[in-house]
Amino acid sequence: MSQVPGLRRARQLTASVLPTRAADAYPSLAAGRLRKLGTAGSTGMLPFSGSGDGAIYFRDGKVIYAESDRTPGPAASAYKAYADGLPPLGRIMAVRAVTEPIIDAALELFTAQARHAKFRSARLPDVGLVSGIEVETLLAEIGRRQRLMKQLSAVLTPDTVISRNPHPRSDSVRISAGQWALLIRVTHGSTPRNVAWDLGRSVFCTVTDAYRLLVLRLLLAAGQVPEHGLAVMSFVRAASLKKGDTMPVINARTAAEDTL
Amino acid sequence: MILNEAEAVLDPVADIEGFLLGCLVDASTGMILASRKDQGDISLPTAAAGAADIANVLSLLAGELPMDGLEDVMVTFRSQLYIIRLMSEDLDPNILLLVILDRARANLAMARREIRNFCVNFAA
Secondary structure: OOOOOHHHHHHHHHHHHOOOOOHHHHHHHHHHHHHHHHHOOOOEEEEEEOOOOEEEEEEOOEEEEEEEOOOOOOOOOOHHHOOOOOOHHHHHHHHHHHHHHHHHHHHHHHHOOOEEOOOEOOOOOOOOOOOOEOHHHHHHHHHHHHHHHHHHOOOOOOOOOEEEOOOOOOOOOOOOHHHHHHHHHOOOOOOHHHHHHHHOOOHHHHHHHHHHHHHOOOEEEOOOOOOOOOOOOOHHHHHOOOOOOOOOEOOOOEHHHHOO | OOOHHHHHOOHHHHOOOOEEEEEEEEOOOOOEEEEEEOOOOOOHHHHHHHHHHHHHHHHHHHOOOOOOOOOEEEEEOOOEEEEEEEOOOOOOOOEEEEEEEEOOOOOHHHHHHHHHHHHHHHHO
16 A cells, blocks of 8 residues: 555556646746637737736737836837838837837847736726737747757846946047936946837836946946957847747738738 | 738839749837738848848948948849848838848849839939
């Protein structure tokens, strides 16, 4: 007769036949939930809690909004930018102003492995003319961003303390207005995340710009040896897809689709 | 699709002789904002990511060399031409236009001119 207590024995038996929730199963579980909601054409809200609070809002199976308490949302004026008469580039920039914070929030929820609760109907945020992001498109873009963040993570994460380099290497460096805005906001104890909140920009975008400033040696990251140069970040390496993976395209249109 | 009419924005580029692929890429994040593709065997994510990487590397050079702002980049492969152009100098973050052409059918000078006109009209 076994010496193992009954309850423990029962757990051992069920563990041997039931699928376990492995630590690395989170991405597929959360992605699976989103895919189901997308396929079902759901409308409502999927709340997340735990290491990061937030929610993803669906309308007719598409993601129309996402929020996280660890990322700045879209600017209040972002949705009003969809005014008639904007030139095409203005419309594209307006699309970006809305989608970037949504993808940033979703990325944060996935990266923090926040637990999703029961999907429920909710009053949807007013998103104006934004028609929503396909679930597969969102998941592919999250995957691409996670691969890029992993590439940078040895030196820089959203929560790494950064500081201005008091001894820049070069007399002449050209940086963008956004990078300049980032640089002048870096104070004692700054991290890319809190600078992103200051600027009202996406955390992901702030991390990539901060990394570019590290490469230019205008910024230093905590623990980084100033004399050591950094590799330039590579979007190509982050875009590497296995055969059959979905392309991270916000608005794809192929010749094949045209013929449908 | 984020914006219903966004799919049409690259129609003028798709009319260029030898057109294979065109896309708008957010240079800051590498995200593809819009795309048109007439040939299936080009990996759009890789091509777009490559365009963003090239623009990024060239921007590192800008401070080191006596160069004015980057306008466009042309990469010539044996069978294809890659043309990468900044949509506007004033945008932040900047948006890149990548156009891939069949080298056997494309006229580079004409293509450059059409792409330049497209960018001007796009921003106007």
